[in-house]
Amino acid sequence: MATEIMELATRIAENTARVNEYLLNQNLPTPSFDVEGPLDTMIPKHEVEVESARVAIIDDTLKLRRLVLGPREYLMSYTHDELISQQAITRYRIAHSFPVGQQTSFADIATATGLNSNLVRRFIRHAVIKDIFMEPESGIVAHNAVSRLLAEDQVVHDWVGASTDDLWQAAAQTCNALDKWSTSQEPHETGFALANNTDQPIYSEFLRFPERARRFGSAMQAFTQGTGFELTHVISGFPWGDLGKGTIVDVGGSQGFASFAIAREFPALSCVVQDLEPVVSAAVTPPELSNRVKFMTHDFLAEQSVVGADVYFFRWIFHNWSDKYSIQILRNHIPALKKGAKIVINDNILPQPGSLSQWQEDRLRSMDLTMTEIQNSYEREVDDWAKLFAQADPRLKFLGAKQPSGSNLGFLIAEWNGDQ
Numbered sequence: 001m002a003t004e005i006m007e008l009a010t011r012i013a014e015n016t017a018r019v020n021e022y023l024l025n026q027n028l029p030t031p032s033f034d035v036e037g038p039l040d041t042m043i044p045k046h047e048v049e050v051e052s053a054r055v056a057i058i059d060d061t062l063k064l065r066r067l068v069l070g071p072r073e074y075l076m077s078y079t080h081d082e083l084i085s086q087q088a089i090t091r092y093r094i095a096h097s098f099p100v101g102q103q104t105s106f107a108d109i110a111t112a113t114g115l116n117s118n119l120v121r122r123f124i125r126h127a128v129i130k131d132i133f134m135e136p137e138s139g140i141v142a143h144n145a146v147s148r149l150l151a152e153d154q155v156v157h158d159w160v161g162a163s164t165d166d167l168w169q170a171a172a173q174t175c176n177a178l179d180k181w182s183t184s185q186e187p188h189e190t191g192f193a194l195a196n197n198t199d200q201p202i203y204s205e206f207l208r209f210p211e212r213a214r215r216f217g218s219a220m221q222a223f224t225q226g227t228g229f230e231l232t233h234v235i236s237g238f239p240w241g242d243l244g245k246g247t248i249v250d251v252g253g254s255q256g257f258a259s260f261a262i263a264r265e266f267p268a269l270s271c272v273v274q275d276l277e278p279v280v281s282a283a284v285t286p287p288e289l290s291n292r293v294k295f296m297t298h299d300f301l302a303e304q305s306v307v308g309a310d311v312y313f314f315r316w317i318f319h320n321w322s323d324k325y326s327i328q329i330l331r332n333h334i335p336a337l338k339k340g341a342k343i344v345i346n347d348n349i350l351p352q353p354g355s356l357s358q359w360q361e362d363r364l365r366s367m368d369l370t371m372t373e374i375q376n377s378y379e380r381e382v383d384d385w386a387k388l389f390a391q392a393d394p395r396l397k398f399l400g401a402k403q404p405s406g407s408n409l410g411f412l413i414a415e416w417n418g419d420q
């Protein structure tokens with residue numbers, strides 16, 4: 001009989017066969033946590049069908065597991081300890097405490113890390129259960145592919161360290177922050193603030209801890225360097241060429257990467273990249289763009305000082321800010337807008353439930369909550385974006401949203417219909 005679990009199992013078998021056949025045909029390694037196994041999925045991004053078979057396996061195995069656990073065991077399978085061994089591994093550099101390819105003992109790891117041997121054994125065995133490290137014989141520890149990645153890839157180590165030391169702590173304090181500041185839209189009244197016993201927003205707090213700031217920046221960069229954040233989507237997501245010899249203000253444009261890409265593609269355009277002083281002073285303009293891309297120190301919480309540009313471009317800015325501040329940032333631009341000027345926002349657009357794979361949607365929904373945990377902000381759906389423009393000023397006409405194929409960030413465009 002075709003029950004739900006049999007349907008899932010059949011689909012998993014079919015999709016696994018598809019992925020397996022592709023890898024074998026291409027002479028690529030099949031998934032393995034052996035220490036010499038592949039560290040990434042071997043399926044290239046242009047292999048759309050094989051990749052969707054892989055994503056279906058992830059979704060279906062997750063669902064099958066939950067169904068066979070049943071509601072009670074499923075709920076109770078979540079434990080608050082989920083991340084503790086990963087925190088210990090990064091905090092005490094356990095993956096670095098012995099070389100890849102060699103074996104070691106709990107006692108030697110204890111000596112190398114300064115932890116006691118009993119705790120090392122328990123952290124490692126908690127990790128082994130999650131397929132991080134292996135214990136080929138009792139009391140002997142070796143790397144597998146997962147712990148090898150932690151030992152050899154600084155960025156992955158940074159990601160796990162920032163997730164466990166910074167984000168996990170902020171998440172754990174978020175409901176306590178809501179109890180205390182239930183309707184706050186302030187970036188310093190968050191789970192992160194409570195977890196760190198500070199009255200500062202996350203980035204100001206990090207100014208006191210350069211190594212944590214470096215690690216957090218590295219983790220975020222790893223995230224944005226992944227598939228879907230390529231600057232080609234910035235180029236294709238808006239008809240920049242129609243602006244002719246126009247000017248773009250790249251507000252919060254960081255080191256100018258998006259503006260460099262636009263200016264290279266559209267030689268008639270000029271860009272002004274604005275950011276805070278330390279960011280701007282570290283920026284370097286490629287010589288061939290120096291007459292068309294300029295940097296300027298500007299705080300977007302103050303009134304926009306470049307008047308009459310064709311486009312004010314915000315890439316990945318508003319998702320950091322609650323509605324209160326997002327409205328303020330938009331209003332700060334109104335005195336500078338000429339009739340027909342565009343506000344172009346390139347940012348996350350939360351999809352409708354069920355429109356992505358469960359696994360992909362889960363990541364986005366987590367990121368949405370992370371924004372509350374650390375900034376009191378959130379990821380917006382199209383309607384939230386439309387509302388934001390309307391609340392900022394009804395003369396900002398929302399022209400619509402677009403999600404370029406393969407891009408993680410969407411485009412939201414509004415036009416100034418005021419008198420100037």
Ligand SMILES: C[S@@+](CC[C@H](N)C(=O)[O-])C[C@H]1O[C@@H](n2cnc3c(N)ncnc32)[C@H](O)[C@@H]1O
Binds near residue numbers: 298299300315
């Ligand atoms: C998430 S990053 C996005 C950077 C860039 N637009 C991109 O797409 O990669 C946010 C940027 O906003 C800048 N920023 C934060 N607060 C700012 C402020 N009050 N005024 C101007 N820039 C600010 C940060 O320095 C950072 O470069």
